[in-house]
Each structure stands twice: as C-alpha cells, then as structure tokens.
Amino acid sequence: MAWAVLVISAVFEAVWATALSASDGFTEPVPTVVFAVALVLSMGGLAVAMRWIPVSVAYAVWVGLGAALTVGVTMIMGQEPVSVLKIVFLAGIVGSVIGLKFVRGES
Template identity: 65%
Template sequence: MGAVPGVRQDGPGRNAASWIVLVMSGVLEAVWATALGRSEGFSKPAPSVVFLVAFIVSMAGLAYAMRDLSVGTAYAVWVGIGAVLTVVYAMATGDEPASLLKVAFLAMIIGSVIGLKLAH
C-alpha cells in the first residue's frame, strides 16, 4: 500500500535525513541558548546576531524534521540535545560548576534521547 496523503508514515521508510537535521538543530539550540546568555539582554551585538541566526536555523531544522517525525519525539530529542550540550559547554568553560550528580543526570537525558530514537 502506498503513502496516504496527510498521514505521517512511520517505519523503515522514514527519511533518515530528518534525524540528521534534527540532531544538527539540537546542536544549534545549544548555540543560541549560550549566545542568548552572552548577549546580556541583547546589549552585545555579536552574541545577539549569533543567537538570532542559530535560533532561526535551529527552528527551521526542527520544523523540517517534524515533517517525517512525530512532534513529541522530535521536540523531546531536540530539547534533550540542546539542554545537554548547553550544560556541558557551561561546565567546560567554568560558567557552571560540574558535579558527579549533574553528569549522572545529563547521562540520563542522553539515554532518554537515545531511547526515544530507538523506540521511534
């Protein structure tokens, strides 16, 4: 049976490019979140521009991925990737203190994102 117009097709026929775009968009979420913090309320031009560009491209990528992936899964994966990378970057630069407990919870988020991909 062929594709039904207006109905999302799940299964092996899904567009693998959507997953790649979704992961890249999640990375860009971390970029715009970090740039937003560094923009100091949009008073610094360079981080403000980085925020705006990364935000637009990240949202466009999320929208593209949602053409083939369910909204709930795509959004959860996107947020998970962005959240983990934002915290890891902040810990690596010393903006946020690192702890074993934080690393354990970040590992749980990573495991959850992988689980969502495998379950999809």
C-alpha cells in the same frame, strides 16, 4: 536524514541559548547576531525534521539534547560547576533521547 537534521538543530539550540546568555539582554551585538542566526537555524531544522519524526519525539529530542549540550558547554567553559550528579543526570537525558529513536509506535 531527518534524525541528522534534528541533532544539528539541537546543537544550534545550545548555540542560541549560550549566545542569549552572552548577549547581556541584547546589548552585545555579536552574541545577539549569533543568537538570532542560531535560533532561526535551530527552529528551521526542527520544523524540517518534524515532517518525518512525530512532534512528540522530535521536540523531546531537540529539547533534551539542546539542554544537555548547553549544560555541557557551560561546564566546559567554567560558567557552571561540574559535579558527578550533573554528569549522571545529563547522561540520563542523552540516554532517554537515544531510547526515543528506537521506540516504535504502538498499534
């Protein structure tokens, strides 16, 4: 359950980052409201997930997935150029995040 909350929080991170860009310095009302709501949901979900997932892992997963999703969305929307290297490095971020889920604490 904590992992699902964390992934959903990362999605909301991508939403607030994209809305922040679209808000044009908080001068556009709809993107500004979307930013504020998504920010609260993203941070709230991260806080809940950290009750069961160590902060080092939870934060890395949240930032990594959020960043990868943000770049992916902006590439799909045509705001960011697509390149093979970007896709390779985004896959590296996602692969690293998946790997963190399976790392056990050292004794």
